[in-house]
Amino acid sequence: MIDTSANYTDGGAERTIGRVLRETDRSAVILVTKAGYIQGDNMRLAQSRNFPEVVRYGPGLWHCIHPEFLATQIERSRERMGVATLDVLLLHNPEYFLMACAKRSITTADHEEFYRRIREAFAFLETQVAAGVIRFYGISSNHFPLSADDPTHVSLARCLAQAESVTPNHHFRVVQFPLNLLETGAVTEINNDDLTPLEFCATHGLGTLANRPLNAFARQRLVRLADFIPPGSQMVLDDLSQRLSPLRDHEALLVADFGLPLMSGKGLADWLLQLAPRLDSPLVWEQNAYRLVIAPVQQWLGQLAPPSRQKAAFQSWRERFIELANDALACVAHFAAAQAQPQSDEIRQRLRAFGYADDGQTLSQMAINTLRSLPNLSCVLVGMRQEAYVTDALGVLDLPPVDGVSILRQSATIQLQAAAP
Numbered sequence: 176m177i178d179t180s181a182n183y184t185d186g187g188a189e190r191t192i193g194r195v196l197r198e199t200d201r202s203a204v205i206l207v208t209k210a211g212y213i214q215g216d217n218m219r220l221a222q223s224r225n226f227p228e229v230v231r232y233g234p235g236l237w238h239c240i241h242p243e244f245l246a247t248q249i250e251r252s253r254e255r256m257g258v259a260t261l262d263v264l265l266l267h268n269p270e271y272f273l274m275a276c277a278k279r280s281i282t283t284a285d286h287e288e289f290y291r292r293i294r295e296a297f298a299f300l301e302t303q304v305a306a307g308v309i310r311f312y313g314i315s316s317n318h319f320p321l322s323a324d325d326p327t328h329v330s331l332a333r334c335l336a337q338a339e340s341v342t343p344n345h346h347f348r349v350v351q352f353p354l355n356l357l358e359t360g361a362v363t364e365i366n367n368d369d370l371t372p373l374e375f376c377a378t379h380g381l382g383t384l385a386n387r388p389l390n391a392f393a394r395q396r397l398v399r400l401a402d403f404i405p406p407g408s409q410m411v412l413d414d415l416s417q418r419l420s421p422l423r424d425h426e427a428l429l430v431a432d433f434g435l436p437l438m439s440g441k442g443l444a445d446w447l448l449q450l451a452p453r454l455d456s457p458l459v460w461e462q463n464a465y466r467l468v469i470a471p472v473q474q475w476l477g478q479l480a481p482p483s484r485q486k487a488a489f490q491s492w493r494e495r496f497i498e499l500a501n502d503a504l505a506c507v508a509h510f511a512a513a514q515a516q517p518q519s520d521e522i523r524q525r526l527r528a529f530g531y532a533d534d535g536q537t538l539s540q541m542a543i544n545t546l547r548s549l550p551n552l553s554c555v556l557v558g559m560r561q562e563a564y565v566t567d568a569l570g571v572l573d574l575p576p577v578d579g580v581s582i583l584r585q586s587a588t589i590q591l592q593a594a595a596p
Contacts, residue, residue, distance in 0.1 A: 176204070176205040176206075176207060176554055177192055177204055177205070177206055177207065178207045178208075178351075178384065178386075178556050179192055179207070179208050179209075180208055180209035180210075180212070180267055181208060181209065181210050181212070181217070181248050181251065181252050181267075182209075182212035182214055182215070182217065182267070185214070185215035185216055186215075186216060186251070186255055189208065189252055189255035189256050190255045190256075192206075192255075192256050193255055193256040193257040193258075196256060196257060196258065197257060201258065204262075205262045205263070206256070206258065206261055206262045206263070207261075207262060207263040207265065207349070207384070208252045208256075208261055208263075208264060208265070209264070209265040209266070209267035209315050210240075210244075210245055210248035210249065210252070210264065210265075210266065210267055211238055211239065211240050211248075211266055211267035211268060211269060211271075212236075212237075212238060212267055212268070213229065213236075213237035213238060213239055213244075214235060214236060214237070217248075218235065218237065220247065221237060221239070221244070224243075224247075226239050226241055226243050226244040227241045227243060228240075228241040228292060229241075229244075230271050230272050230275050231275075232271050232274065232275050238268070238269075238271035238272070240266050240269050240292055240293070240296045241292070241295070241296070242295060242296065242298075242299035245264075245296060245299060245300070246299070249261065249264060249303060249308060249309065252264075253308070259307070259308075260307060260308060260309065260310060261308065261309045261310070262309075262310050262311065263309070263310065263311050263312065263313060263348075263349050264300060264303070264309045264311075264312045264313075265312065265313050265314055265315040265349065265351060266293070266296055266312075266313070266314045266315070267315050268315060268316060268317060269289070269292070269293065269296075269314060269316065269329070270316055270317065270318040270327055270329050272285075272288075272289050272292065273285065273286075273289055273318070273326065273327040273329070274327055277326055277327055281326040281327070290333050290334070290336075290337055293314075293333075293334055293337045294337035294338075294340060294341060297312070297337055297338050297341050297345065297347060298341045300312040300346070301341055301342060301345065301346065304346045309346075310346070311346045311347075311348040311349055312346055312347060312348070312349070313347055313348060313349035313350050313351070313381070313382075314329070314334060314350055314351070315350070315351035315352070315384075315386070316329045316350070316351070316352060317352065317353055319331055319350065319352040319360075319361065319372050320352055320353065320354070320358065320359075320360025320361045320364050320366075320372055321360060321364070321366070322360075322364060322366060323366040323367075328366065330366070330367060331350065331367045331372055331375050331376065331381075332367045332368050332375065334347070334350075335347065335379060335381075347381075348380070348381060348382055349381065349382040349383075349384065350372075350376060350381050350382070350383060350384070351383075351384040351385075351386055351556075352372060352383075352384075352385065352386070353385070353386055353387040353392075354385035354386075354387075354388065354546060354552075355385075355387055355388050355389065355390070355391045355400060355542060355546070356391060356400055356522065356526070356542050356545065356582075356583070356586050357391035357392075357393045357398060357400070357586065358387070358391050358392060358393075359583040359584070359586055359587040360372070360587075361373050361383075361385070362549065362579075362580060362583045362584070362587075363583060363584055363587040373549065373551045373552060374551065376551065377550075377551035382553045382554075383551065383552050383553045383554075384553060384554050384556055385546050385552055385554070385555050385556060386556045388400070388542055388543050388546050388555050388556070388557060389401055389539055389542055389543070389557070389558075397456075397458055398518065399456070399457070399458065399515065399519075400519070400522065400538055400539060400542040401519065401537070401538055401539040401542075402516065402519050402537050402538045402539065403457060403512030403513060403515050403516050403519065404509070404512060404513050404516050406516070406519070406520055406523060406538075407520060408513075408516070409513055409516065409517070410509065410510050410513035412448070412451060412452065412510075414510075415447075415448065415451055415506060415507070415510045416448055418503075418506045419444040419447060419448060419503055419506065420444075421499055421502075422443060422444040422496075422499040422500065422502070422503045423442065423444035423445065425492075425495060425496060425499050426442040426443065426444060426496070427442075428492060429492065429496075432485075432488070432492070433481050433482070433485055433488075433489055433492070435479050435480075435481060438471065438472060438475040439471070439475075443468075443472060443500060443503065444503065446468070447468065447503055447504075447507050450467060450468070450507075451507060451510055451511075454507070454510065454511035454514065455511070455514045455515065456511060456512075456514065456515045457508065457511050457512045457515060459511060460507065460508055460511035464504065464507075464508075468504065468507075469504075472500060476493065476496075479493075519538050522538060523538050523541065525586070525589065526541055526545075526582065529581070529582045529585040529586065530577070530578060530581065530582065531545070531577050531582055532577075536570075536574065537567055537570075539564075539567055539568070540567060540568075540570055540571050540574065543555055543557065543568060543571045544571045544574045544576070544577060545577060545579045545582050545583065546579060547571060547576070547579075548576035548577045548578070548579035549579040549580060549583075550580075
């Protein structure tokens with residue numbers, strides 16, 4: 176199964192999938208895509224077409240599930256992927272309507288309007304099923320697992336009721352929601368007719384897709400459920416300083432041999448060493464590396480002007496500097512990753528206390544396998560950007576199942592205790 180969306184890399188993901196599908200047996204692939212976001216190219220389309228019922232959530236982020244907009248998205252997705260039929264079309268985070276209402280105060284009328292819009296979208300999607308354009312439809316929502324008391328909670332029961340009101344033979348068959356070791360609501364939150372989301376879906380024959388199995392949001396912060404360096408190991412600032420020594424020594428030649436200034440007066444090596452204590456995760460480094468390091472280095476290099484008689488020697492120095500700088504950036508990335516490893520080690524210890532016998536598995540494999548072991552979950556969605564990550568995820572297929580329900584319920588208890596004042 177391939178899960179994607181019209182807004183992933185502004186349509187680029189679907190185009191990539193289309194190239195792959197041309198070399199693949201289409202009948203062997205279940206193709207799932209989503210529609211609803213108005214960003215990038217869709218923003219330009221929406222500004223020119225003036226679609227009804229657009230939710231203008233924020234600058235550069237609009238949302239719409241009106242049939243007129245959905246029609247354009249289905250056609251564009253089919254064209255990008257080169258397919259006649261989409262197996263599953265999901266409304267992508269329709270809760271943006273409720274979130275926009277919550278900026279003031281959500282009323283009963285707002286909820287009624289929300290589910291009316293869901294019904295109208297479903298009615299349109301039934302016509303697309305009849306036309307052979309899609310086979311099934313559903314909803315991907317981050318708010319299915321929320322407490323029923325949350326004003327932005329999306330009720331599976333009410334969504335199903337909308338489909339049933341359109342036709343008893345509806346094709347509302349798939350839902351998607353976040354589920355991982357720290358966000359356990361799909362398994363632990365009783366919010367639909369005295370059932371959890373996963374239990375409700377099993378009772379009513381809805382297929383279930385779990386997204387973000389390794390990217391958990393806890394206390395308004397992203398926690399990556401993976402190992403970054405070998406479990407139990409560490410990297411301290413002195414280790415990083417030693418690894419940056421070749422770059423520091425090479426930078427000293429810039430002053431001694433060419434009389435040129437170091438970057439920011441201190442040099443890249445010392446700047447990285449000063450920056451490193453603020454990098455407590457790989458994500459922080461990824462989000463800031465270009466702005467804080469790469470762009471300033473590029474600007475500084477472009478401003479260096481060696482004496483004309485030393486241009487050849489300076490070019491050799493510059494080429495070696497770039498090599499050492501790239502090595503240094505890799506060392507800093509490793510350092511940032513190492514800072515997140517103690518948290519991963521703690522999560523692994525908790526899993527073992529909850530009854531997970533890991534037998535040398537990576538934390539990411541343990542996280543995926545816990546979800547894969549749930550009896551009512553149809554599929555765990557994992558990313559496919561890096562070959563090493565794909566290989567790691569595929570290793571889960573050879574692992575014995577665990578008591579996923581028990582593990583997630585225990586994990587939810589820990590989370591509740593940690594959140595208590």
